[in-house]
Amino acid sequence: MQCFKNAQQVSQIELLDRAFHYGDGCFTTARLRDGAIELHALHWARLHHASERLYLHADLSLIQQTLALIQQHPAASGTLKIIISRGQGQRGYSLPDHPADVWVFFYPQALQDFGYDTIQSGVLQQAIGLSMPDLAGLKSLNRLEQVMLKREADRKGWPEALVPDVQGAVAEGVSSNCFIRINNAWITPELRYNGVHGVMRAEILSRMQAQGIACTPRRVDLNEIADFQSVFFCNALSPMKIASSLNGAPLDVQPCAELFHLLQLNQIR
Numbered sequence: 402m403q404c405f406k407n408a409q410q411v412s413q414i415e416l417l418d419r420a421f422h423y424g425d426g427c428f429t430t431a432r433l434r435d436g437a438i439e440l441h442a443l444h445w446a447r448l449h450h451a452s453e454r455l456y457l458h459a460d461l462s463l464i465q466q467t468l469a470l471i472q473q474h475p476a477a478s479g480t481l482k483i484i485i486s487r488g489q490g491q492r493g494y495s496l497p498d499h500p501a502d503v504w505v506f507f508y509p510q511a512l513q514d515f516g517y518d519t520i521q522s523g524v525l526q527q528a529i530g531l532s533m534p535d536l537a538g539l540k541s542l543n544r545l546e547q548v549m550l551k552r553e554a555d556r557k558g559w560p561e562a563l564v565p566d567v568q569g570a571v572a573e574g575v576s577s578n579c580f581i582r583i584n585n586a587w588i589t590p591e592l593r594y595n596g597v598h599g600v601m602r603a604e605i606l607s608r609m610q611a612q613g614i615a616c617t618p619r620r621v622d623l624n625e626i627a628d629f630q631s632v633f634f635c636n637a638l639s640p641m642k643i644a645s646s647l648n649g650a651p652l653d654v655q656p657c658a659e660l661f662h663l664l665q666l667n668q669i670r
Contacts, residue, residue, distance in 0.1 A: 403474075405505045408466035418502070420486035423494070424542035426501070427451035428484040429600070431637055432669075434512050436472040438481065439669050440637060443600035451539045452485055452501070459485045459501040467505040479509040480638065484542070515640050515667045517633075519654060522644035524563045524626060525553050529572055531594040538598035550575045561634045561642050566595055571621040577634035577642065578602035580616070582656055583625060587616040601635040601669075608664040633657045640666040 404411055419425035429447050432439045445461065452459045464483060471477050484504040490497040529546045532538075554562040554575050563579060566572045571590055573579055578599040580589045587609070592598060609616045631653045632644040643657040661667070 403471070403507045403509075405467045405470065405507070407460075407503055408463045408470065410470065415489050417489040417491075418486055419488065419490050419497075420484065420504075420542055422490075424544075425455075425490075426457065426484060426486040426542045427455060427540055428482060428542060429540060429637070431481045431483070431600075432479075432512060433468075433471070433481050433507070434478050434670075436468060436477040437670075438468070440600050440604055443603055444483070444637070447540065447598070447600060448483065448485060451541070454535055454539055455487075455541070456496065457485050457487060457501040458499075459503055461503070463503040464505060467503075471505075471507050474507075474509060476509060476511065478512045479507060482506040482508075486542075515669055517641040517643055517658065517661045517666070518560075518639065519643045519645045520560045521646050522559050522562050522632065522634075523557060523646075523648040524565060524571075524623070525550055525575075527553055528565045528567045529595055530567055537594055538592055538596065540597050547575055561644075563632070563647070565623055568594070569623050571623065571626075572596045574634040574636075577636040577639070579632060579634050580605070581621060581629055582631035582653075583628050585630070587614065587660075588621060589616060589618050590621050591618040593620075599635065600637050601640055604669070605635060605640065605664065605666070608666075609660075612663060614660070614663075631656045633660075640669060 429444045431444050438444060448461060486502045488502040527550055550564055561574045561577055564572050564575060573596040580587055634642040641661050643654050644652050645654050646652055
């Protein structure tokens with residue numbers, strides 16, 4: 402792993418960094434293939450939008466400068482975690498008046514073209530809350546809900562699981578967005594009050610629209626689970642994890658597999 406702060410390679414983080422004290426910042430996780438970020442425009446849009454919402458004065462050109470350094474690596478492929486931190490500050494919640502810090506963590510590894518995985522899944526008992534409206538959909542550094550949800554999913558042996566919210570609706574996966582098939586039609590939770598607006602979710606919705614495949618973002622109530630025909634999860638590191646079962650009940654894998662090939666999700670650039 403290599404770590405860069407503001408396009409300079411570093412080996413430590415300052416003790417007063419607000420990312421550590423308050424989770425004060427945002428992040429995105431992306432695949433890097435031969436020095437280029439897959440879904441580059443969507444990741445940039447996410448970071449720009451979150452920085453505006455959080456009043457982070459971030460110079461995103463520092464990411465490109467960092468990529469120039471990473472491209473010198475013998476195999477410039479792997480995973481990037483890009484963190485925008487408000488930087489160092491004094492004790493207290495008041496915002497310091499200086500530019501945000503741009504951190505890039507590079508985990509080199511050989512990449513293969515995307516395929517789809519088939520997993521057993523279920524619905525978690527723990528529910529997530531509702532977000533402050535200005536924070537809804539953002540991938541902030543505050544991920545305690547996901548930490549607790551992942552613990553429950555791991556204990557149940559589910560690589561990914563559906564997460565309900567406190568209003569009795571399906572929100573997303575633990576670290577993914579989800580798509581659900583009901584009455585032979587695709588839907589995805591609307592993410593109005595919580596959840597993360599994922600880059601792969603946006604890419605899949607765009608490709609479905611281009612192919613004339615209807616998909617309705619809407620509230621998905623927990624009492625609809627008995628009607629679920631198919632479910633798959635997606636994030637920037639995996640376009641499709643297909644649930645072969647949900648809480649032990651079998652699901653139809655075939656519509657997901659057909660959608661994967663139709664949308665050419667093995668070709669993400």
